[in-house]
Amino acid sequence: MNDKVITDVSQIALDCLNSVLIDSKALVTGSVEDFASAALGSANARSAKILLQYNLGTTGTLAILLFLKMCAGKDSIFGAFKVNYYTQNYIYFIKLINCR
Numbered sequence: 850m851n852d853k854v855i856t857d858v859s860q861i862a863l864d865c866l867n868s869v870l871i872d873s874k875a876l877v878t879g880s881v882e883d884f885a886s887a888a889l890g891s892a893n894a895r896s897a898k899i900l901l902q903y904n905l906g907t908t909g910t911l912a913i914l915l916f917l918k919m920c921a922g923k924d925s926i927f928g929a930f931k932v933n934y935y936t937q938n939y940i941y942f943i944k945l946i947n948c949r
Contacts, residue, residue, distance in 0.1 A: 896919065
């Protein structure tokens with residue numbers, strides 16, 4: 850697993866999005882062609898809405914909008930307790946991702 854913590858939506862690239870969607874079995878054929886993001890803020894974290902645009906002919910369970918929650922910065926505490934919290938309380942709403 851990649852231990853790099855995503856702290857800014859600019860760290861997300863098309864290859865990362867495609868990899869995540871393929872690994873989750875949501876993307877069967879084709880790929881994400883482009884995406885747009887809108888940053889959202891909070892006191893302890895940052896988040897972003899990611900609007901996906903697929904290549905023509907792409908198949909699978911194609912999400913149009915993703916929600917990304919990120920650490921607020923380099924000094925933010927992020928560890929197993931956060932992952933456990935979200936998987937226990939929001940398991941039906943999240944998919945933990947690992948961008949390679």
